[in-house]
Structure formats: structure tokens, C-alpha cells
Amino acid sequence: MIDQLTIEKILDAANIVDVVSEFVTLRRRGVNYVGLCPFHNEKTPSFYVSPSKGICKCFSCGKGGNVIHFLMEHEQMSYWDAAKWLARKYGIPYSERELTDSEKALQNERESLFITNQFALDFFKDALLNTEKGRAIGLAYFRKRGFRDDILEKFHLGYCPDEPDALARAALAKGYSKENLIKTGLCYERENDHQLRDRFHGRVIFPVHSISGKVVAFGGRIMNSDAKVAKYVNSPESVIYSKSRELYGLWQAKQAIVRKDRCFLVEGYADVISMFQSGVENVVASSGTSLTPGQIRLIHRFTNNITVLYDGDKAGIKASLRGIDMLLAEGMNVKVLLLPDGEDPDSFAQGRGATAFQQYIDTHQVDFIKFKVNLLMEDAQDDPYSRSELIKSITQSISVIQDPIVRSVYITECSQIMKIDERLLINDVNRRQREQTQATAQPRQQQDTPETDLKSQEPDTPEQTVSTDEKATQPLLSPEDKLRQDIRALKREGLGPMMDKERLLSQLIVRYGGKVMCTFQNEEGQEQDMTVGQFIVGSLQNDGIEFRHPVYKRFVELMAEHLDGKDFNTEKFFMSHPETFVSLTAASLMEERYQLSKLFKDNMPTDDEAHLLKLTRHIMADYQMEVVRLEIKKTEKEIQEASSGAGTLASLQTHYQQLLQARSELSKILGDRVITL
Numbered sequence: 046m047i048d049q050l051t052i053e054k055i056l057d058a059a060n061i062v063d064v065v066s067e068f069v070t071l072r073r074r075g076v077n078y079v080g081l082c083p084f085h086n087e088k089t090p091s092f093y094v095s096p097s098k099g100i101c102k103c104f105s106c107g108k109g110g111n112v113i114h115f116l117m118e119h120e121q122m123s124y125w126d127a128a129k130w131l132a133r134k135y136g137i138p139y140s141e142r143e144l145t146d147s148e149k150a151l152q153n154e155r156e157s158l159f160i161t162n163q164f165a166l167d168f169f170k171d172a173l174l175n176t177e178k179g180r181a182i183g184l185a186y187f188r189k190r191g192f193r194d195d196i197l198e199k200f201h202l203g204y205c206p207d208e209p210d211a212l213a214r215a216a217l218a219k220g221y222s223k224e225n226l227i228k229t230g231l232c233y234e235r236e237n238d239h240q241l242r243d244r245f246h247g248r249v250i251f252p253v254h255s256i257s258g259k260v261v262a263f264g265g266r267i268m269n270s271d272a273k274v275a276k277y278v279n280s281p282e283s284v285i286y287s288k289s290r291e292l293y294g295l296w297q298a299k300q301a302i303v304r305k306d307r308c309f310l311v312e313g314y315a316d317v318i319s320m321f322q323s324g325v326e327n328v329v330a331s332s333g334t335s336l337t338p339g340q341i342r343l344i345h346r347f348t349n350n351i352t353v354l355y356d357g358d359k360a361g362i363k364a365s366l367r368g369i370d371m372l373l374a375e376g377m378n379v380k381v382l383l384l385p386d387g388e389d390p391d392s393f394a395q396g397r398g399a400t401a402f403q404q405y406i407d408t409h410q411v412d413f414i415k416f417k418v419n420l421l422m423e424d425a426q427d428d429p430y431s432r433s434e435l436i437k438s439i440t441q442s443i444s445v446i447q448d449p450i451v452r453s454v455y456i457t458e459c460s461q462i463m464k465i466d467e468r469l470l471i472n473d474v475n476r477r478q479r480e481q482t483q484a485t486a487q488p489r490q491q492q493d494t495p496e497t498d499l500k501s502q503e504p505d506t507p508e509q510t511v512s513t514d515e516k517a518t519q520p521l522l523s524p525e526d527k528l529r530q531d532i533r534a535l536k537r538e539g540l541g542p543m544m545d546k547e548r549l550l551s552q553l554i555v556r557y558g559g560k561v562m563c564t565f566q567n568e569e570g571q572e573q574d575m576t577v578g579q580f581i582v583g584s585l586q587n588d589g590i591e592f593r594h595p596v597y598k599r600f601v602e603l604m605a606e607h608l609d610g611k612d613f614n615t616e617k618f619f620m621s622h623p624e625t626f627v628s629l630t631a632a633s634l635m636e637e638r639y640q641l642s643k644l645f646k647d648n649m650p651t652d653d654e655a656h657l658l659k660l661t662r663h664i665m666a667d668y669q670m671e672v673v674r675l676e677i678k679k680t681e682k683e684i685q686e687a688s689s690g691a692g693t694l695a696s697l698q699t700h701y702q703q704l705l706q707a708r709s710e711l712s713k714i715l716g717d718r719v720i721t722l
Contacts, residue, residue, distance in 0.1 A: 062094055161229050192322065345375055356388060414439070414442060531595055553664060
């Protein structure tokens with residue numbers, strides 16, 4: 046773990062726009078930046094980055110936080126790994142202490158698999174370059190394909206020895222676990238003797254990287270012509286790898302995609318590498334799988350323009366048309382490039398420089414709709430049934446296009462090419478759009494809604510009851526899930542309004558806890574400053590009140606530990622706090638505006654002491670009023686249940702009168718001004 050001071054240095058040095066731009070295409074909008082949210086599917090940018098505040102937020106799905114939270118969510122890193130990633134990026138030295146047993150137990154399984162994959166990557170690279178068979182077989186194959194040394198290094202190409210357990214033996218000897226070798230798919234266990242065998246033995250290796258450069262999987266090509274063995278073998282899906290959400294070459298291509306504002310989509314590993322080597326670096330591959338929405342969203346983060354390359358095989362082209370419709374539905378501008386007969390992107394790129402390749406692209410790529418019409422027209426010719434199927438296929442593609450102007454243009458052009466009444470196409474497109482609208486309007490199944498902090502993660506529906514036997518078999522809850530469960534229980538108790546007011550006080554602590562709100566004379570007659578944090582903590586302690594919301598309660602506890610700190614920067618302290626829910630919620634509180642009626646309408650708290658004093662006292666009184674309201678309700682119930690004439694009843698009635706008096710005094714402070722979230 047890294048100490049808090051170093052965390053603060055990291056956050057001071059980290060440029061959130063710079064970091065987020067490595068994963069999301071951002072455009073300046075006023076003092077902020079905006080882009081497509083990387084955490085959910087959207088076509089209209091709603092993901093904002095504020096360089097002045099050092100935070101990001103999606104105003105659609107709610108995900109956000111500081112730069113560490115962004116990396117945690119986007120790259121599935123732990124808090125400490127995200128901090129170390131930033132420290133390395135910005136050259137900030139840091140030291141770590143040894144983790145406790147409980148901290149080790151909480152280490153994410155993903156990191157273990159990433160470490161195992163990194164070992165395998167180094168093993169494969171070493172086997173390619175530094176073993177006799179690796180050079181004779183693997184390196185010779187890559188040389189035959191024309192791959193340069195810099196390209197071998199850029200894509201981390203390798204070779205797995207043809208001994209059936211070479212990697213397994215080396216990994217086990219280095220202390221890597223058998224379990225993780227199996228989980229990553231690097232090895233499998235034979236049923237008869239339970240021995241490990243390398244999945245990729247005797248193959249050249251193509252590592253698959255995540256968008257941040259971590260190795261998530263491998264692809265291996267066989268070096269012999271054995272017809273009984275698959276030509277390519279790929280890693281199975283795992284905790285760190287889902288083939289529907291990865292694109293081969295995206296890590297190497299993402300900067301070129303942004304720079305060129307276009308992405309070329311091909312099919313295989315060698316296609317990507319050959320095009321990249323020829324100078325066309327903005328290229329990725331779906332690695333032989335059908336294009337998925339997850340892969341499309343990855344591309345859409347970096348560009349709105351995509352060109353799909355085909356090698357002239359009509360059967361293959363027709364089979365992939367559905368994937369193109371998915372691209373159109375995502376609002377992308379799709380073009381198609383048909384290569385000469387007998388050529389694929391790999392062979393076509395060999396021997397051609399970037400200029401020649403780019404010239405061919407510029408002169409031969411066409412809009413997808415036109416390409417599809419011409420492709421299907423060849424088969425339809427004068428056959429009425431085939432022509433009707435053609436019309437249905439074309440209108441289906443046009444109907445998913447989001448831009449009404451683009452739809453209109455394509456309808457007109459297709460009408461002219463196919464010599465079909467334009468009104469017929471319009472009617473069919475409209476009918477298909479209505480069907481799509483009705484389908485998406487159906488009630489959604491239960492989904493996980495990504496949110497930024499605990500307030501928005503609390504479901505409104507009560508939990509289902511679980512029998513004693515069922516509870517015994519339930520898995521242990523993570524600290525985060527336990528926290529959410531506790532908050533749901535508080536809401537069911539009717540404490541939602543109270544926690545909303547605790548949120549406002551927590552917001553004051555985070556933003557202004559260390560700022561002076563007034564000056565008073567102490568018992569010695571000396572003038573003494575009072576900060577917002579001191580007032581809030583002191584008021585709660587004097588009244589014997591504790592926050593019910595666990596995270597907001599933690600804010601008060603942490604504030605109480607730093608009441609005597611001079612020039613205490615609460616914003617920096619809470620935003621950089623290593624307890625994830627503290628820093629994540631603090632980032633959310635920094636983003637929100639106060640919503641106050643009448644007296645404070647449209648005003649943000651400032652450094653002005655009179656303003657802070659008035660605002661803080663008002664919010665505290667509003668919270669105390671809620672506490673009194675709940676206590677009155679509780680006392681009224683206890684009075685009804687108490688026996689007539691009992692001493693307990695008299696005590697309750699006295700307490701009740703005190704509560705009514707407190708409510709009256711608080712009402713004078715609050716007047717008719719009400720605070721709402």
C-alpha cells in the first residue's frame with residue numbers, strides 16, 4: 046500500500062484529461078471535455094471530464110470519480126494498482142509496505158491471472174528469440190511473412206516449444222500455481238493422469254492485449270500441416286478475457302485511430318500486423334469471431350468512422366452483413382473496401398507502402414449501403430422473390446441508421462439504383478423502425494445500473510427473504526456488498542430522508558471542512574476561529590448524534606481526527622483517501638450542486654465566512670429537525686404503548702415536551718426555507 050501523502054502527490058501530478066484520453070476520445074466543450082461514456086452504450090456524448098476539479102462523470106449512467114476511480118472501473122484495477130499505474134506514468138517515486146493477511150486475501154483474482162499471463166508472454170518471447178527451435182521454426186515463420194524485428198516487439202510475438210509441457214514446467218518451477226495456469230487457459234489438465242499440458246505447444250504466439258496493454262489472452266498458429274489439428278487455437282474465456290469485448294491490435298492502434306479518425310476492421314492477426322507494418326496503423330481485428338456490440342463500442346470510443354475490409358469471398362461477405370447492420374445501429378459511418386480477387390489484407394499489404402495502400406483505399410472504399418445493394422443485385426437480377434428479399438434486407442439496414450437525413454439520402458439512392466418506388470422503401474423503413482421501437486420499449490429485465498456512489502447504488506426494492514438453510518449456503522459478502530445491504534436496511538426503516546440530509550452535511554465537510562466560518566471568544570476571552578468541520582463535528586457530539594449512513598459517518602470520523610490541523614485541505618484529503626467508497630463518494634459530492642430554496646437559491650457556498658456560517662447552521666438545523674421528527678414519532682408510539690400512570694409514561698411525556706420545544710426552536714432557525722437534494 047502507498048501512503049496518503051504519496052497518493053495526494055499522484056493526484057496532483059495526474060492530468061485527468063491526459064489519462065482519460067488514452068481510453069476515450071474527448072472533445073473540448075467550454076472549460077470541460079466531453080466524450081462517449083466508456084462504461085455504457087451510448088450514441089450521444091454524456092461523459093464529462095473536468096480538468097479543474099480533477100474528476101469525470103457520466104450524466105447518463107452516473108459512473109465517475111477522480112482519475113484513480115476511472116482507472117479502477119475502466120481497467121478493473123485495484124485502488125493501489127491504479128495509483129501505481131499513475132505513479133509510473135508521471136515518474137512519482139513510491140514505497141509500499143507489506144500487506145496484511147486480510148489485505149492479501151482481498152487481492153483481486155484478476156491480478157494473479159494477469160501476472161501469470163505476463164510470465165507466459167516473456168516465456169514465449171524468449172523461446173522465439175533465444176532457443177534453437179524457436180529461431181528455426183517460429184522466427185523463420187515470421188520472417189517468411191515479412192515481419193520486421195520492430196513489429197515482432199511491438200506485438201510481442203512469440204513461440205511455444207513443441208514439448209507438451211514446457212511452459213507448465215517452467216511456470217511451476219517459478220512458483221506459479223497450477224490453478225492459475227488452468228484458469229488463464231495456458232494449460233489444461235489431462236483426465237487420465239492429471240498432468241498439465243500446454244495449450245499452445247508447437248505454435249507461434251499472438252498475444253491479445255486489453256485496451257490498456259495488459260495481456261488477457263493468446264492465439265496460437267500450428268506450424269505443421271496436420272489436418273486433424275486446428276490451425277489456430279485461442280485462449281478460452283476467463284475472468285480477465287471475454288472475446289466479445291476484445292479487439293486484436295486495439296492497444297497498438299488506438300492512437301492512430303484517433304489521429305486518422307478512422308478504424309479499419311479486418312479478420313485475423315496477420316492481417317493487422319501486415320497492415321500495421323505497411324504504415325496503416327489504425328487497424329484492428331475481430332479475430333475470427335462475429336462482430337459484437339461490445340467490440341463496436343470499443344471502436345466507437347475512438348472514432349465514428351470505420352472501414353471494413355473484405356477479400357472478395359462473397360459467401361464470407363454475406364455472412365458478415367449482420368455485423369455491419371450493428372455498426373450502423375451504433376451510429377457509425379460505415380464504408381467497405383473490397384480487395385482484388387485472391388488477395389486478403391495480409392497479402393495485399395505485403396510489399397506495398399502506406400502511400401500505395403492509402404491510395405487504393407481512397408479510390409475503392411464505398412458506402413456500405415451502396416455496396417450491399419450492388420452485391421445483392423447481382424444475385425437478384427430478374428427473379429421477383431430474390432428482389433423482394435433484397436428490398437427487405439436493404440430496408441432493414443437503412444432502418445437502423447440513427448440520423449434521419451442520412452436515412453433519407455440512402456432511401457433516395459437505393460430507389461434509383463434498384464428502380465423501386467421511393468415511397469415503398471419509406472413505408473418499409475418506417476414499419477421496421479416502429480417494430481424496433483416497440484421491441485426496445487418492452488420492460489427491461491433486471492440489469493446492473495452503474496452508478497458513482499452508494500446513494501445511487503441503493504435499490505428501491507426490498508430484498509427477498511431467505512430461509513435459514515439457504516442463508517447457510519450463501520457466499521460471504523464483499524465489504525462493498527455488505528455496505529449496500531446495510532444502507533438498504535436503513536432505507537427500509539424509513540431513514541432515507543435523514544441520510545439525504547447527512548449527505549448535505551458530508552458535502553460541506555468535503556468541500557469546506559477546513560475553512561473558517563466564524564470567529565468567537567473562547568473561555569479565556571481570546572478570539573478563536575471555528576471551521577465548518579469543527580462546527581459540524583462539535584454539534585453532533587454535543588447532541589449525542591451519530592450519522593446512520595456508514596460512509597457519511599466515516600466522513601465525520603475522519604473529520605474529527607483532523608480538527609486541529611492547520612490549513613487542512615479536506616477536498617484533497619477525502620478525494621485521495623485509500624478507502625474506495627470514501628474517495629468515490631467524495632468525488633460525487635464535489636460534482637453535485639446545492640439545491641436550496643429561496644435564501645440560497647442558485648448560490649454556491651464560497652469562502653465568505655458569513656455565507657458559510659449561515660449555510661452551515663441552516664443545513665445542520667435541517668438535519669437536527671429530521672432527528673427530532675423521528676424521535677417525536679418514536680416517542681409518540683412509546684407513549685401509546687406505555688401503561689397509564691406508570692413512571693415510564695411520565696418520563697416519556699417530559700421527553701416529548703422537550704422534543705416539541707426543540708422542534709419549535711429549530712423552526713425559528715429554518716423558517717420556510719427547505720433544503721432538498
